[in-house]
Amino acid sequence: MSRIKSCLQELKVKGRKALIPYITAGDPQPGVTVKLMHALVEAGADIIELGVPFSDPMADGPVIQLACERALVHGVRLVDVLDMVSEFRTTDSVTPVVLMGYLNPVEAIGYETFLERASKAGVDGVLTVDLPPEEAEDFCAGLKRNNLDAVFLLAPTTSEERIKQICDVSSGYVYYVSLKGVTGSASLDVDEVATRLEAIREITDLPVGVGFGIRDDKSAASVAKVADGVIVGSVLVNKIAELASTPDSIPQQVADIIRGMRQAMDA
């Protein structure tokens, strides 16, 4: 069983919801990332979404765009991100890691090379924002061969027919984008999300993580009531940006945000 699947099953048995922080690898500098990952786990994160920096992050708002720019100043490449995962795995063999990014860096090194190396590094799942299932046949086959989970997005605009099509090729969990917009934009509407999740659950048994628009303990707790996982990105990345000049303080202070959300979700 994949690490993601067993993690989510275990949480379900305990009646808890997954807390899934997103950070951009190498932001604000490469040395911070692995320490931050450990601190996030220690503070209550269940799965880590590790962003692969890309020069043209079209689906992201300014907060994550700038995170990519900060990482790219240090020349952080996809292979460097895989090295970070390997390093993380030397002391944490339990927490699932999902890579989140755009297709072109993957195209540049080739699907097969990437997937083999990702699997070897200890990556558990891959979410490629600009690779919809229609274009992902080869990629999904490669993921499967390498025992990696395929995480896809569902949006408020996704039709029922597409939800089915997407869930058919997904594994681990599906990621419901709570609002029409880029990362870090508005706040989400929990009632609307709840209604949509009901419809999604009629179609699939896969766990559903909800992301975009979760910015504080309160929204994390209310999303946790309806979703299987709570995905938090821009709030953390904002904090990282604030602390960029004092990178040593980042792991603790960013993890504190996760700690607060964990407590609110479990209360």
Add this chain to the structure above:
Amino acid sequence: MPTNVDFKALMDLPDELGHFGPYGGRFASETLMSALQDLSELYEKLSKSPEFQKEFDADLAHYVGRPSPLYFAERLTKEVGGARIYLKREDLNHTGAHKINNTIGQALLAKSMGKPRIIAETGAGQHGVASATVAARLGLECVVYMGAEDIRRQALNVYRMKLLGAKVVSVESGTKTLKDALNEAMRDWVTNVDNTFYIIGTAAGPHPYPKLVRDFQAVIGREARQQCLAQAGKLPDALVACVGGGSNAIGLFYPFIPDKNVQMYGVEAGGHGLETGLHAAPLCKGRPGVLHGNRTYLMEDESGQIAGTHSVSAGLDYPGVGPEHAWLKDCGRANYVAINDDEALNAFRDLTRVEGIMPALESSHAIAYGMKLARTMDKDQVLIVNLSGRGDKDIHTVAEIDGIGI
């Protein structure tokens, strides 16, 4: 490279999912997928509807002023001393470039979808002006995204857009040029997809954009083909067009694809020279990858980050290219070459001096290559250069290079 390609079969592309061979497709974030699907379905229906065609043709005739002339550049031909050079005068269209052909078409789509708001990205500002123009005519709200660097170098067009009632948003991210404007327009679209139609300005982006932009621009090639037969008594021997994202080039090329004796040359921006790395020539120097919704040739570094580009012409300053060009290149149907900044500037001056026609700096790249190519051809051969736009917008840039403040 695929061998024995049936050129006629190239006309049937893209396939249902927007593929031109391995290129094209629809690589977009999930939120946009249903909007793209709806647009494809609507376009499939309307493109077969005689009423839609009639409305489009009428707008092109009475609002844009088509057909645009095919002009025999006699003095230029004499000065170059080779093939007979004809200019397809897209510069004479309303708003001064080929871009309006496409915005007229897409505005009709927006209207039939009932969208009250349009957005566009622009580099040189010609597509922004053309979008603001159709928006004014239809009473739609219009927002144009433009890189901060381009806002500086195309100030005239920025003011034109504002006069037309559009809001121009300065894009400060990334390299502050066309690719970043496209990113920002996509972000707007994802946020406002319910009430907004995104008018993409070139033959790139996710399916169905490369197809519908080509179809709307193909009027250039259809007219040129007839005009050439009527005026020169035969098909041209060669076609030359500049390639930014590739819309004016594919518009000229497409109707000639089955005419296997008609050579095609797409001219990319060579910037400071292909060997310097400071250029915008993905077909000459890039490799396949995925950006802005389609698979195509890109300028990128080894790890797949999109590379910065350079061209004196804002409209060519783009690291990607429409996917149909990528496939025409691989199939050997079209040739792609580059012209440097200096050569383009010289062509700008040459055409102005010899023919009294001031070309856009984008089009000047095509003129420069056309002159080079004509020199290698026989006097009885015929060459058509697509004069994609007029040069008023570039006078500031040229003056600055001359050290003159205006």
